[in-house]
Amino acid sequence: MKVILVFIILFIFSIALISKKLFEEPSGVSTSYEQEFINELAENAKLIEVKYSVRPSVMIAQAILESNWGKSELAQKENNYYGIKGENPSSYTTNEFEENEWIEIDAQFRSYNSLFESMEDYAKLLQNGTEWDEDLYQEVIEAPTYEESAQALQTAGYATDPDYPEKVISVIETYELYKYDYDTIEQESKE
Structure with a gap:
């Protein structure tokens, strides 16, 4: 009788483990839409x-964040995947972090x-900077790691979100986007 009881308990435990694995979504795994978007960006x-x-x-990470996987109104209507402001007859509502609070503003x-x-x-914006500071984003370009590049974006004022570097890094690490940096490095070393 004890053998049967042990067998039943092991069987139930095995079923529980298998069903947990089946329904658990591993980190870093993207939907087919997300993977297609990453492939196009890459x-x-x-x-x-x-x-x-x-x-x-x-x-790639910034395009994902700024355009919400290419689904934002700005990306859909204006093909603007980085939230770059500029002259345009249309304006859009955006969230900005100012004086320790989030506010909505209309911007072009x-x-x-x-x-x-x-x-x-x-x-080009990162490489050439702005009219008022052509070296504004040089640290982003020259940073030896993606983590330092993300931090340099914040330091240069690319985004007002105080958590922006962490968000960029999180997207890079979740979707293993750093492998695209290594592809480029490996290609250069072969030449």
Whole structure:
């Protein structure tokens, strides 16, 4: 009788473990839409990185964050995947962190013809800076790690969110976007 009872308990325990594994979503696993979006961003990021020296992992993570996986109104209507402000007859509501609180503001954002054009303009902004400070984002470009690049974005004022570096790093690590940086490094070392 004890053998049967032990067998039943082991059987129930095994079923519980198997069902937990079946329904548990592992971290870093993305939906097919997310993976397709990452693949499209990565393809463009590798091309842009060669010309502008912007780290692909950071470029991809920022596009994911700023455009909500390409689903934001700004990305859908204006092909603006980085939340870059500029002249445009249309304005959009955005959240800004000012004086220790989140506020909504209306702002004008740049408009692009394609995802690639948005990514290239973002890379140009980091490489060339702004009208008032052409070296504003140099530390982002020159940082030896994606973590330091993310922190340099915050230091330079790219985003008002005080948690922005952590969010960029989290996206990079969750989706293993750092592998796109290594692809570029490996390619350069082969040449």
